[in-house]
Amino acid sequence: MMWLVLLIVQPLLIKTGRTQLHRTIGKVSWVLGPLIIIFLFLIGRGAYVRAVGKFPEHDLLVPMVLDIRGFISFAIFWALAMIYRKDSSSHMRYRIATGILAVGPGIGRGLINSFDVSFGNALTITDLIALAIVGFLLGNDIYRKKNYKPFLVVFIVLLIGALLWQVRDSAAWQSFARSYAAMFY
Secondary structure (H helix, E strand, O other), X not given: OHHHHHHHHHHHHHHOXXXXXXXXXHOOHHHHHXXXXXXXXXXXXXXXXXXXXXXOHXXXXXXXXXXXXXXXXXXXXHHHHHHOOOOHHHHHHHHHHHHHOOHHHHHHHHHHHHHOOOHHHHHHHHXXXXXHHHHHHHHHHHHOOOOOHHHHHHHHHHHHHHHHHXXXXXXXXXXXXXXXXHHHO
């Protein structure tokens, strides 16, 4: 929640001319970002460890797509936002990307609970929504001749994550996930 609060407060500080306060509060990102990455990894690891022995191996390896792509996507967007912190155009776009990652879980739960959509289909739909949002932002930047490269990177990262979700049952994913679990879990 602190991250989402920062995503709202930080642009408001810029808009109201409080750039120094924006920079001061932004230093929290240097601690909070890595903590989020670590916790996202630990949440995925914990879910896997708790499920070992209770479910078939295939069922343990499939949801690892979500855990891995979640923390890696966040790590990429956070790192790029920090690297480009002096380039406000890129910095802002990568920060927006970290917020877009939060859209999927909420919409997905809504689809599952309110419309009885299966978990797999809900994830596919939320991936398409995220890609549509970023695609719109990318198209808007291209049309307005703005800095489109950050949203192009975001689109590619999200597209790779969406494709990984689609191949979650494949032998290639199962093999990778098995190796990943042996190495990191």
